[in-house]
Amino acid sequence: MIYHEEKVRVRYSETDKMGYVYYGNYASYLEVARVELIRSLGLSYKKMEDEGVMLPIAEYKNKYLRPAYYDDLLTIKTWIREKPGMKLRFDYEIENQEGMLLTVAETTLVFVSMETFKPMQPPQNFIEATQKYFEPARRERKN
Amino acid sequence: MIYHEEKVRVRYSETDKMGYVYYGNYASYLEVARVELIRSLGLSYKKMEDEGVMLPIAEYKNKYLRPAYYDDLLTIKTWIREKPGMKLRFDYEIENQEGMLLTVAETTLVFVSMETFKPMQPPQNFIEATQKYFEPARRERKN
Amino acid sequence: MIYHEEKVRVRYSETDKMGYVYYGNYASYLEVARVELIRSLGLSYKKMEDEGVMLPIAEYKNKYLRPAYYDDLLTIKTWIREKPGMKLRFDYEIENQEGMLLTVAETTLVFVSMETFKPMQPPQNFIEATQKYFEPARRERKN
Amino acid sequence: MIYHEEKVRVRYSETDKMGYVYYGNYASYLEVARVELIRSLGLSYKKMEDEGVMLPIAEYKNKYLRPAYYDDLLTIKTWIREKPGMKLRFDYEIENQEGMLLTVAETTLVFVSMETFKPMQPPQNFIEATQKYFEPARRERKN
Numbered sequence: 001m002i003y004h005e006e007k008v009r010v011r012y013s014e015t016d017k018m019g020y021v022y023y024g025n026y027a028s029y030l031e032v033a034r035v036e037l038i039r040s041l042g043l044s045y046k047k048m049e050d051e052g053v054m055l056p057i058a059e060y061k062n063k064y065l066r067p068a069y070y071d072d073l074l075t076i077k078t079w080i081r082e083k084p085g086m087k088l089r090f091d092y093e094i095e096n097q098e099g100m101l102l103t104v105a106e107t108t109l110v111f112v113s114m115e116t117f118k119p120m121q122p123p124q125n126f127i128e129a130t131q132k133y134f135e136p137a138r139r140e141r142k143n
Numbered sequence: 144m145i146y147h148e149e150k151v152r153v154r155y156s157e158t159d160k161m162g163y164v165y166y167g168n169y170a171s172y173l174e175v176a177r178v179e180l181i182r183s184l185g186l187s188y189k190k191m192e193d194e195g196v197m198l199p200i201a202e203y204k205n206k207y208l209r210p211a212y213y214d215d216l217l218t219i220k221t222w223i224r225e226k227p228g229m230k231l232r233f234d235y236e237i238e239n240q241e242g243m244l245l246t247v248a249e250t251t252l253v254f255v256s257m258e259t260f261k262p263m264q265p266p267q268n269f270i271e272a273t274q275k276y277f278e279p280a281r282r283e284r285k286n
Numbered sequence: 287m288i289y290h291e292e293k294v295r296v297r298y299s300e301t302d303k304m305g306y307v308y309y310g311n312y313a314s315y316l317e318v319a320r321v322e323l324i325r326s327l328g329l330s331y332k333k334m335e336d337e338g339v340m341l342p343i344a345e346y347k348n349k350y351l352r353p354a355y356y357d358d359l360l361t362i363k364t365w366i367r368e369k370p371g372m373k374l375r376f377d378y379e380i381e382n383q384e385g386m387l388l389t390v391a392e393t394t395l396v397f398v399s400m401e402t403f404k405p406m407q408p409p410q411n412f413i414e415a416t417q418k419y420f421e422p423a424r425r426e427r428k429n
Numbered sequence: 430m431i432y433h434e435e436k437v438r439v440r441y442s443e444t445d446k447m448g449y450v451y452y453g454n455y456a457s458y459l460e461v462a463r464v465e466l467i468r469s470l471g472l473s474y475k476k477m478e479d480e481g482v483m484l485p486i487a488e489y490k491n492k493y494l495r496p497a498y499y500d501d502l503l504t505i506k507t508w509i510r511e512k513p514g515m516k517l518r519f520d521y522e523i524e525n526q527e528g529m530l531l532t533v534a535e536t537t538l539v540f541v542s543m544e545t546f547k548p549m550q551p552p553q554n555f556i557e558a559t560q561k562y563f564e565p566a567r568r569e570r571k572n
Contacts, residue, residue: 013457015303023200027167028442046500057166061204071475156314156451160444171299189357214332309486310456343452347490
């Protein structure tokens with residue numbers, strides 16, 4: 001399992017006339033969380049694209065439990081729970097500054113070659129940076 | 144069942160560096176489709192809010208099958224398949240100008256009083272404008 | 287002079303907690319107006335990019351006189367008043383459905399080769415499609 | 430004079446198919462810079478709105494000298510050079526992580542009462558928090 005926490009401050013541009021964060025704008029918060037999780041592994045999503053691999057979204061689900069408001073300082077908790085293959089799934093929980101759970105979301109991304117536009121296995125450096133979080137060997141180490 | 148079709152042209156602002164429509168921007172296409180479905184019933188979502196009832200999103204799911212590109216003329220097919228109660232569910236399919244299915248989505252909204260901020264039954268004019276789409280089918284089932 | 291009118295309906299996603307259209311979102315309305323003006327000339331901005339020429343923005347000014355609100359049906363009046371060279375300037379006025387002037391804006395774009403990333407003269411088909419609007423011969427027609 | 434520097438990381442959602450930050454998205458970067466400048470004075474724009482005063486934009490200008498790219502870490506330098514009255518002007522320069530100047534912008538905002546929707550002088554706590562940045566210079570000028 002890989003876990004990362006990221007803080008995002010709600011911008012005025014992200015609110016709507018209801019006074020809430022517009023439901024479509026959570027997508028970019030989750031993007032920030034994903035990208036910073038990847039950076040925390042010593043990798044760079046930008047570099048991955050520069051090297052010919054992109055990660056488009058295949059599926060996105062979001063349950064909006066409570067609204068986020070302007071200027072809220074959100075904490076986005078992000079998990080990769082399954083070993084990355086051609087598909088890479090992220091689970092998220094977003095909390096506000098009072099620790100209230102606002103949304104529960106998940107996204108499934110696919111590693112795609114920018115040459116062939118076909119799904120592919122994760123690039124070698126991604127496999128190397130993430131495998132220790134999923135290897136059975138990790139459990140053994142505890143013994 | 145209520146069905147509506149709406150066309151939306153992809154704006155440059157909605158694309159990302161992948162050259163695709165950013166996955167978060169489909170939310171506003173679906174909003175346009177919902178709002179125009181409601182208008183096609185002789186109602187107005189704006190007026191509903193002016194009269195103290197809003198429809199925040201409780202849940203959103205989207206499967207991205209194929210990308211939409213800049214300047215694509217999308218057709219958003221929208222269905223309300225279940226009789227509206229406190230919850231109002233919309234199902235969507237988005238096709239491009241070649242008739243290719245790009246995304247399949249659903250949103251669940253909740254009627255909320257802007258006075259009490261609590262869920263409520265649909266306003267009277269909404270019930271009246273929509274009941275004919277659901278009642279005949281119900282009667283037939285009883286035969 | 288080239289003139290074009292375009293209608294745009296304000297989306298919920300484009301409003302902010304003030305209940306107004308967020309000031310940054312006018313940029314995409316102006317983009318729609320520009321692109322449709324170009325389409326009205328029998329050209330396509332998308333095709334222009336496919337053929338290796340892009341039109342990034344060099345300068346943008348906007349005076350916000352009155353707010354636009356959710357669901358407003360805006361009319362964007364767009365002018366090209368000067369013969370296009372390497373620079374292409376658009377002037378805009380946005381009115382709401384009551385004919386009230388909301389904003390006055392201008393953008394200056396630059397024809398840029400996607401190969402060299404350097405400014406260039408307009409592509410041949412752009413020159414041909416626009417020159418009649420600026421030719422002195424036009425004045426003669428009035429005689 | 431009041432000066433503040435703020436860092437903003439370019440999100441994928443903010444890029445367009447040109448690979449640049451979409452010209453409309455700078456508006457929200459400038460908003461972040463303004464709001465954090467205000468916070469650095471010990472004030473809160475959110476609180477100001479809660480207390481009945483808002484700051485809509487009256488005018489916005491932006492010169493785009495060089496593009497910002499995905500994942501760039503931008504520095505937004507913000508100045509209030511004139512003592513705030515009913516109008517409040519901010520000047521901005523945005524640089525990328527290599528110190529290259531990307532855009533030069535300015536916005537003029539107006540203090541507006543949320544009760545009367547009319548322009549007003551800045552609220553008392555805003556005057557108090559900002560006057561020291563402008564008064565010394567004024568006194569010197571008088572000598």
